[in-house]
Amino acid sequence: MRLKLVPSETNWDFFKRWHLTFGASALAMVASVVLFFAVGLNFGIDFLGGTTIRTESTQAVDVGAYRQAIAPLDLGDVSITEVFDASFDADQHVAQIRIQQQEGHEAITEETISALESALKAIDPAITFPSVESVGPKVSGELIRTAIEAVVLAIAAVLFYIWLRFEWQFSIGAVAALIHDVTLTIGIFCLLQIRFDLTIIAALLTIVGYSINDTVIVFDRVRENLRRYKQKALTDVLNISINETMSRTVMTSGTTLLALVALYVLGGDVIRGFVFAMIWGIVVGTYSSIFVASPILLWLGVKRDWSKPSQGGGTQYANIDA
Structure with a gap:
């Protein structure tokens, strides 16, 4: 007997109120930017000297x-x-x-x-x-610059990869989701005034990798279903794809969160900021894959004249029971 956290077949409409969810994400990003300039980050010694x-x-x-x-x-x-x-x-x-x-x-x-x-x-x-x-002050200035460069280059590399792997519409959606995740993570650190140091930069880069992994799984299934359901509206194809990968998403995010919560409670104060950033990043990363990246793809549209048959690349494990 297998535990099922998600039913075998789901038919949830993720785009019924996508204007509201997308608008809420945009407002949260604006609020994060305002917090950054009005309140600022509680920089650690790494950045202040x-x-x-x-x-x-x-x-x-x-x-x-x-x-x-x-x-x-x-x-x-x-x-x-x-x-x-x-x-x-x-x-x-x-x-x-x-x-x-x-x-x-x-x-x-x-x-x-x-x-x-x-x-x-x-x-x-x-x-x-x-x-x-x-x-020292010289080292802290260099750390700030290299930290910004690391995050920007990571997002640029993702943009280039998705552009090659899929279509430009997919890459715009994926990078928008990454910017959403990073912005909201910085915003919550400004709001709660949690110390922001080099370990949080490491967490941001990890969040970028985790979020894009989840987004690519959904997008790969979308590309498959665009070939399979040539007459269905793009909204229906996106809904089908997200529902089909929901079991895998819940299983992966849930098990990762279990480990992180244990680390947050028992791991000590030294790594608590890093673990909090990871927990927050996984939550917003999973959310953005569905409610940010996918609506942008819906808004931009995507070509439907696929010439090659689906190979199922990267999605053979998307329907894992959780």
Whole structure:
């Protein structure tokens, strides 16, 4: 007996209110852009430059005491936050101290770090310093540039691949879905002010790959069905194709989300931002394959005079039972 998360045959009309869903996606993208310029991202040390010091102690974290101990060092803007995690032991208390880039220095000096550690040890002898990360202003500027280049080049490569693999209408739909996913991911990070660092860039690139995989599965089935149902309207062909690949979509996205939720709960605060970005990206990536990429293909139209018979390439596993 096999578990079926989706019935063997579905006939859901995904385009009954496609103007509303597409409009909602457009508004969400506009809101994300507004949030980016009005609120901005909570950039990590990777992009701002500065130093992050992680502390650990058997005594409870007293943010006020930490701040008073550090104040005489005159380090400028210092952010101290206590880190909570379900995986920590009862007597494990962790804090994160972020220090702005010091004027005239590429990174905080060893003498300053030693003075800071001594100041904190004076109020908490049990405190330890598991990690110290410093990034200079020149490096942070290069990281911002290379991160933007990586995301743009990934989307451009996808555009080129889909253009060769399918038709230009398909490539426009696929790239619009990718831009939608990346924009909404940046928007949610602006809204929630989750720290945005290099691991989130890695998550964005992973989201691009995951989203395009789901979109290509749907588009490949659309191309098959365009040859199979030569007289059906494009709306009907798209509905049939999405319904036929729904089982595979639910199975793939569902099992991936199960693993990511487990990582989010049990993986610790170090990777939590990355995992959150992945969870959000899979949700919006699955949504965009159906409600962004496909409506754009419907709007642009596609030629129906296919000269070659369908080979079923890439869709032989589309009807896997979930």
